[in-house]
Each structure stands twice: as structure tokens, then as C-alpha cells.
Amino acid sequence: MSDTTQNGPVLAADGTPLKRSLQRALRRQKLRALALIAPLLVFILITFIAPIADMLFRSVENEIVSDTLPKTVVELRDWQFASGQAPSEAVFAALAEDLQVAIAKKLHTRLGSRLNYEKTGISSLFRKSGRTVKKWDIPNDGPYREKFIALDKNWGDPEIWQVIKTYSTKYTNGYFLNAIDMEKSPTGPRMRDESQQIYLLLFQRTMFLSITITLSCLILGYPVAWLLSNIPMRTSNLLMILVLLPFWTSLLVRTSAWKVLLQQQGVINDVLVWIGLVADDNRLIMINNQFGTIVAMTHILLPFMILPLFSVMRTIPPSYLRAAKSMGASDWRAFWRVYFPQSVPGIGAGSILVFILAIGYYITPELVGGTTGVFISNRIAYHISSSLNWGLGAALGSILLLLVLALYWLYDRIVGIDNVKLG
Amino acid sequence: MKLSKTFVTAVSVLTLSASSAWAQDMTIVSWGGAYSKSQQLAYHDPYMAANPGVNIINDESSAEAVAKLRAMNEAGNVTWDVVDVVASDAIRLCDEGLALEIDADTQLADGADGSKASDDFGDLLVSDCFIPQIVYSTTFGYRTDLVGNTPPTDVCAVFDTATYPGKRSLEKRPINNMEWALICDGVAKADVYDVLQTEEGQTRAFAKLDTIKDDVIWWSAGADTPQLLADGEVVMGSTYNGRLFSLIEEQKQPVAMLWDAQVFDLDGWIIPAGLTPEREAAALAYVKFATDTQRLADQAKYISYGPARASSAPLVGKHADLGIEMAPHMPTDPNNAKNTFLYNYEWWADYRDDLDAKFQAWLAK
Numbered sequence: 207m208s209d210t211t212q213n214g215p216v217l218a219a220d221g222t223p224l225k226r227s228l229q230r231a232l233r234r235q236k237l238r239a240l241a242l243i244a245p246l247l248v249f250i251l252i253t254f255i256a257p258i259a260d261m262l263f264r265s266v267e268n269e270i271v272s273d274t275l276p277k278t279v280v281e282l283r284d285w286q287f288a289s290g291q292a293p294s295e296a297v298f299a300a301l302a303e304d305l306q307v308a309i310a311k312k313l314h315t316r317l318g319s320r321l322n323y324e325k326t327g328i329s330s331l332f333r334k335s336g337r338t339v340k341k342w343d344i345p346n347d348g349p350y351r352e353k354f355i356a357l358d359k360n361w362g363d364p365e366i367w368q369v370i371k372t373y374s375t376k377y378t379n380g381y382f383l384n385a386i387d388m389e390k391s392p393t394g395p396r397m398r399d400e401s402q403q404i405y406l407l408l409f410q411r412t413m414f415l416s417i418t419i420t421l422s423c424l425i426l427g428y429p430v431a432w433l434l435s436n437i438p439m440r441t442s443n444l445l446m447i448l449v450l451l452p453f454w455t456s457l458l459v460r461t462s463a464w465k466v467l468l469q470q471q472g473v474i475n476d477v478l479v480w481i482g483l484v485a486d487d488n489r490l491i492m493i494n495n496q497f498g499t500i501v502a503m504t505h506i507l508l509p510f511m512i513l514p515l516f517s518v519m520r521t522i523p524p525s526y527l528r529a530a531k532s533m534g535a536s537d538w539r540a541f542w543r544v545y546f547p548q549s550v551p552g553i554g555a556g557s558i559l560v561f562i563l564a565i566g567y568y569i570t571p572e573l574v575g576g577t578t579g580v581f582i583s584n585r586i587a588y589h590i591s592s593s594l595n596w597g598l599g600a601a602l603g604s605i606l607l608l609l610v611l612a613l614y615w616l617y618d619r620i621v622g623i624d625n626v627k628l629g
Numbered sequence: 630m631k632l633s634k635t636f637v638t639a640v641s642v643l644t645l646s647a648s649s650a651w652a653q654d655m656t657i658v659s660w661g662g663a664y665s666k667s668q669q670l671a672y673h674d675p676y677m678a679a680n681p682g683v684n685i686i687n688d689e690s691s692a693e694a695v696a697k698l699r700a701m702n703e704a705g706n707v708t709w710d711v712v713d714v715v716a717s718d719a720i721r722l723c724d725e726g727l728a729l730e731i732d733a734d735t736q737l738a739d740g741a742d743g744s745k746a747s748d749d750f751g752d753l754l755v756s757d758c759f760i761p762q763i764v765y766s767t768t769f770g771y772r773t774d775l776v777g778n779t780p781p782t783d784v785c786a787v788f789d790t791a792t793y794p795g796k797r798s799l800e801k802r803p804i805n806n807m808e809w810a811l812i813c814d815g816v817a818k819a820d821v822y823d824v825l826q827t828e829e830g831q832t833r834a835f836a837k838l839d840t841i842k843d844d845v846i847w848w849s850a851g852a853d854t855p856q857l858l859a860d861g862e863v864v865m866g867s868t869y870n871g872r873l874f875s876l877i878e879e880q881k882q883p884v885a886m887l888w889d890a891q892v893f894d895l896d897g898w899i900i901p902a903g904l905t906p907e908r909e910a911a912a913l914a915y916v917k918f919a920t921d922t923q924r925l926a927d928q929a930k931y932i933s934y935g936p937a938r939a940s941s942a943p944l945v946g947k948h949a950d951l952g953i954e955m956a957p958h959m960p961t962d963p964n965n966a967k968n969t970f971l972y973n974y975e976w977w978a979d980y981r982d983d984l985d986a987k988f989q990a991w992l993a994k
């Protein structure tokens with residue numbers, strides 16, 4: 207009467223086992239889904255993941271020395287800095303040969319600027335030597351040791367050779383050491399001279415300023431978001447435009463406006479002097495320092511705090527507060543025990559947004575930060591666009607990235623990343 | 630109706646792309662603002678009038694030119710044809726192999742007086758890749774109404790906070806500031822770099838700068854000092870002489886020039902390495918035209934920077950809009966150039982990385 211008693215796999219209509227047929231249908235569906243997101247996936251891989259990976263790689267990559275001076279590097283292996291002497295003739299002969307090849311490809315000056323990051327003077331040493339070495343007849347012109355030292359006495363300086371030897375490996379931790387105010391030396395890594403230590407200080411400052419900016423955004427943004435979500439839709443939309451308006455103004459315009467307001471001959475000081483709160487010869491210094499950076503950046507980043515807070519607060523039913531009060535809670539207690547916990551996901555989202563944006567800012571601090579209000583990103587920008595020390599810039603950027611990831615992990619442990627809502 | 634509109638748009642887009650394919654596009658990179666405008670009027674417009682096949686596109690990326698050229702070179706796709714850079718950047722680009730080497734005598738125009746290009750430019754050919762265009766200077770301007778009856782005549786007024794109280798603005802980098810500090814600490818001009826080369830000399834320069842550290846507003850954009858002077862925020866400040874010219878002569882602010890110990894610097898063209906032969910030839914043709922005697926003299930009608938050719942100096946005339954003689958406003962004018970020095974490119978190419986690190990550490994303290 208029925209076939210269900212039959213043992214064996216359940217079959218689909220076409221006779222194949224149902225399980226396999228289902229799998230095939232699902233696989234097709236998965237492939238289709240993958241094909242649909244493929245453009246985005248490829249886009250993200252090419253424009254986001256690959257450049258970051260490339261940047262991280264640059265912070266350790268150091269092939270230029272061994273590629274430009276291949277023979278010299280091999281010959282130099284037996285030389286010791288402790289000998290206190292420049293290397294032997296064999297090294298100099300190899301150098302002459304390598305340099306001539308490099309000069310033909312115009313690579314010697316590039317190597318010179320690379321090594322100049324580690325020791326001042328190597329840039330011009332290579333540039334100058336290039337002009338002469340070009341004309342030598344190799345290998346018949348030897349011996350080269352005296353010729354090089356006659357050309358520039360720095361070739362006899364063991365410290366120059368130590369730099370070449372130290373950086374002759376394909377990969378180096380030198381950039382990372384530089385990024386934490388350390389340097390390589392014949393006896394191992396050591397702290398830099400105090401007159402050159404700056405990056406650790408800037409990392410600390412970046413953290414401190416970013417946290418301060420996040421907190422001040424929260425303190426200013428919370429009441430605004432609360433107000434926006436508790437008034438009728440029409441009014442709140444209107445007020446929302448006021449929140450968004452600065453968002454649509456150029457960053458530079460907003461920053462310059464703060465200059466006009468905060469400088470010593472600026473609007474705020476003028477008003478304070480006029481009403482007699484401040485003496486004319488003792489005007490407040492509110493810009494070109496940390497205060498200026500905090501004020502200008504809080505203003506610029508405020509919408510990033512208000513918007514997530516607002517969208518979370520909108521979903522909190524006002525009846526909860528009324529219910530709490532009807533059961534005898536004071537205003538404060540009702541807010542703190544009932545309303546505030548429900549707004550925490552918004553605080554989390556807003557704070558993460560503001561903090562991460564703040565940590566990478568450099569235009570505003572450059573314009574209003576003076577000397578005490580600049581971020582590590584200002585130095586990264588300098589090394590990328592001005593000194594061309596991309597390796598150091600990449601190392602600083604990698605450390606910054608690690609710091610952010612560490613903080614993110616910490617946040618996840620304390621608050622929980624599931625507890626973040628954008629709306 | 631709608632269809633015909635679409636049709637017209639499509640046709641015009643087609644003609645546009647066809648005409649631009651016919652005209653040769655040339656991307657010229659410069660600094661923007663008044664400076665680019667002076668180049669447009671003195672170089673680009675006459676060149677396009679004489680060569681109807683060329684279409685010049687302006688790009689205002691000179692400030693990041695070195696980094697961008699390096700990135701373009703690594704990507705194997707150089708989109709710029711001619712780039713305006715300061716001399717120190719030209720040296721850097723030449724060192725990195727990112728700029729084309731130029732033989733001045735064969736590839737640039739002879740002077741109007743018949744001199745060879747290499748003689749006409751003289752010492753200003755500071756790099757094999759660099760084609761000089763203007764001489765500008767970094768110098769001080771001061772508020773005439775804030776200095777009392779004794780206007781400063783000497784660069785050391787910057788360090789004299791007793792006679793000239795108030796803030797000063799200095800550039801946020803060691804170049805120039807270290808030299809001025811040493812000169813005002815009693816080092817002879819000729820010995821400045823020998824002293825600055827030593828550890829003690831650097832300490833000495835920083836110690837001198839320490840005396841005014843609390844009175845300095847550090848600038849990083851050329852427009853900062855003119856704004857600070859106009860607002861009365863600083864009593865004196867360093868910036869490029871052309872910026873001060875427009876503040877004084879065009880905006881009529883109570884500011885005067887303090888030419889003493891001005892530092893000459895050069896700005897000019899480079900042609901990126903790695904262009905196709907046709908683009909390279911077109912770029913060379915443009916540069917040859919734009920740096921001839923008359924063209925360089927013409928630029929001085931629009932901005933107060935001195936032409937880099939000796940043969941252009943006698944041809945400098947009046948400002949195109951203001952109608953004032955430009956010669957007395959040139960940094961190279963004998964009255965202004967009584968006490969000057971030239972940016973020492975070789976020296977700074979070596980010491981820049983090291984001193985910049987020390988300078989930033991000093992600033993942050």
C-alpha cells in the first residue's frame with residue numbers, strides 16, 4: 207500500500223538520492239550568492255586589504271641594500287666593526303663594481319637617501335662618489351681602497367660600513383625600532399639619544415587626546431541626542447539639520463573658523479576683554495596648543511557621536527521611563543537604572559567611531575595644534591609625503607593599527623562587541 | 630523631446646572625446662593660487678595660442694609631488710608631464726631616479742642676450758634634473774604699527790623680545806630657523822653650516838631658539854603668516870616674499886618687509902622619468918618655451934618672484950594690475966639683497982632627516 211517501508215536512501219523525483227540532490231541545489235545557490243558579492247569582495251581585496259598588506263610589508267622590507275650592492279654585501283660579511291678599521295681591498299673592489307652598475311641604473315643615489323635615514327651624510331657620499339666612480343675603468347684601476355678614501359674620507363669611517371652591514375639583510379626590524387625611539391647598534395638595539403626621542407611621546411599624546419576628544423563628544427552629544435529623540439518628529443528633523451550642517455562644510459573652513467574665534471586677537475578674547483573678564487595684555491591662549499586641538503576636533507567629530515546615539519535612543523520607548531516613575535523612582539534613578547543602560551549600545555558605537563576617526567586625524571591638529579597638540583599621524587604624513595621614509599611611516603602606521611586593534615579587543619572584553627548598535 | 634536631448638548629449642560627448650583625442654593633453658602640476666595664475670598667464674596661455682594642438686591641464690599637487698611621483702613610478706603609470714617643485718625636491722626626485730636629466734645647453738633656450746643657457750642660469754642649476762624658474766625668498770614681515778618708533782632692520786629683532794614684545798611666527802621645520810638662530814648667536818654667515826654640522830653647534834642653535842620658544846607660533850602653510858600679521862596676532866613672521874608683497878601692496882595692510890638675512894630658494898620644473906617618447910618631447914618643448922628669457926620676465930608681471938635667468942632681469946616691468954614697478958619688490962633687487970644667503974641644498978639633503986627628528990623632539994618638549 208505504501209513504499210515508505212522500503213529501506214535505502216530517500217530518492218528525489220528524478221531518482222537521485224535526495225541528500226545529494228539537495229546538496230547540489232544548495233551549492234548552486236551558494237555559488238550564485240558568491241557571484242553576487244564577488245564584485246564587492248574583489249573590490250575590497252584590491253582597494254582595502256592589498257594596500258594595507260603592502261603597507262605592513264614595507265615596514266620590514268629592506269631589499270634595496272642587498273639588491274644595489276650585491277657583491278659588496280657578500281664581501282662585507284667577514285668584516286667586524288670592532289676591528290676599528292675600514293674593510294679590506296676586496297670589499298672596496300666589490301663596491302666599485304657594484305656602484306658602477308648602480309650608477310648606470312641611477313640607483314646609487316636612491317640607496318644613499320635610504321641609508322641617510324640611518325646615518326647623516328651617506329646621501330651626499332653616494333651622490334658625490336657616483337660622479338667619479340662612473341669614470342673608473344674597472345677592474346684595471348685598482349687598488350680601490352685608497353682611491354675611495356681619497357675620494358671621500360668618510361669611506362674610511364667604520365661607522366659608515368657598520369650601517370651598510372647592519373642594513374644588508376633583506377628584512378629589517380630597524381624601522382620598528384626607530385618607531386619606538388630605539389636604534390640598531392653594533393651591540394644590539396638601544397634607546398636613541400634623548401634629543402631624538404619623539405615617537406613614544408607622540409603615541410601617548412595621540413591616545414590621551416583621542417580619549418579626551420571622545421569623552422567630550424559624549425558629554426556634549428548625549429544631551430543633544432536625548433533632546434532630538436524626545437521631541438516631535440517635525441522639530442527633531444529641523445534640529446537634525448543643524449547637527450548635520452557643519453558636516454557639509456569643508457573641514458578646512460571649520461578649522462579656520464576656530465582660528466578666528468580662539469586666537470589671542472580673536473572673537474572670544476575680544477569679547478572677554480570688552481566685558482572686563484580678561485586684561486588686554488593677558489589674553490587667553492586657546493589655540494596652537496592641546497586645548498585648540500580638543501575644541502576643534504570635538505566640534506568636527508560631534509555628529510559621529512550624535513547620530514548613533516540618536517538612532518539608538520529613538521528605539522527606547524518613553525513608556526519605560528514613565529513606568530519607572532509611576533513605581534516611585536526619582537528622575538535620576540529612572541534615567542540611570544532604566545534609560546541609560548538601554549542607550550549603552552549607542553554610546554559604544556559613537557565612541558568607537560569618534561575614537562577611531564580621531565586617532566588618524568592630522569589636518570586639524572596640524573593647523574590648530576601648535577607644538578603640544580599634534581598627533582602621531584602628523585609624523586606619519588611627514589614621512590610619507592615629505593621625507594619619503596615610507597618604511598618608518600609604515601612602521602608607525604602598523605603600531606597605530608595594532609594599538610587600535612588592542613583597544614577594540616579590550617572593548618570587546620569589557621562591554622562586548624555585540625552590544626554596539628548603529629540603530 | 631527627451632530622445633533628441635539624449636541624442637544631442639551623446640553627439641557632443643563624442644565630439645568632445647574626439648577633439649580631446651586630437652588635441653594633445655599635457656598635465657602640468659603646480660602650487661595653485663596666485664602662483665599658478667601667474668604661470669597660466671605668462672606661460673600656458675601663450676604656449677597654447679602658439680600650439681593649438683596642445684591642451685594644458687592644471688593640477689595643484691606640487692606640495693605632495695615627490696610622494697605622488699614615487700607612487701606613480703612604482704605603479705608604472707606616470708600621468709604628469711611637467712611638475713613645478715622647489716629645488717630641494719628636485720634634488721630628491723633626481724636622487725630617486727624619478728626625474729629626467731636635462732642638458733641645459735642643448736635642451737633649453739639660449740638667453741636673449743645670446744648667452745648659453747648654462748651661463749644664463751649659472752649657479753641656479755642645482756641639480757641635473759632641475760630647470761630653474763624663479764628665485765623666491767623666505768624672509769620676515771613686521772607690523773609697522775606694533776614696533777614703536779624703531780622699526781627692525783636686522784633679522785636678530787626676531788630674537789629680541791625685549792625691544793619687540795609680542796608673538797612671532799616661524800616655519801615648523803629646522804631649515805632657515807637654525808641658520809638664523811646661529812647668525813643671531815654671533816656666528817659669521819660663512820661659518821653657519823660648519824658650526825651647524827657639529828653637535829655643539831646644534832645645541833647652540835636650539836638654545837638660541839629656546840629663548841623665544843614661548844613667543845613663537847609655528848606655521849606649516851604659506852598663508853599662515855600673512856593671516857597672523859593681518860590679524861595682529863604676531864608682530865613679525867617669516868614667509869615667502871610673494872605672500873608679503875600681496876599682503877602689503879594688494880591688501881594694503883600695515884606691514885613692511887624686513888629683507889635682512891633673507892634666504893633665497895629656487896622653484897622650477899622637472900620632467901618625470903618614464904614618459905613615452907612623444908610625451909617627453911612635448912614636455913621638453915613646453916619647458917624650453919616656458920623658461921626662455923621673455924617668458925620668465927613676463928611672470929614677474931603677476932607675482933613678485935625674481936626670474937631665474939640673468940638675462941630676464943632687465944626685462945622685468947610693471948605689475949599687470951597694480952601698475953607699480955616690480956623690480957624694487959624682487960628679492961634679488963640690490964636694495965633688498967644686501968644681506969642674503971642661498972639655501973644650502975647639498976648640506977640639507979644630508980642633515981634634513983637627522984635635524985628634523987631633533988627639531989620635532991625639541992618642539993614637542
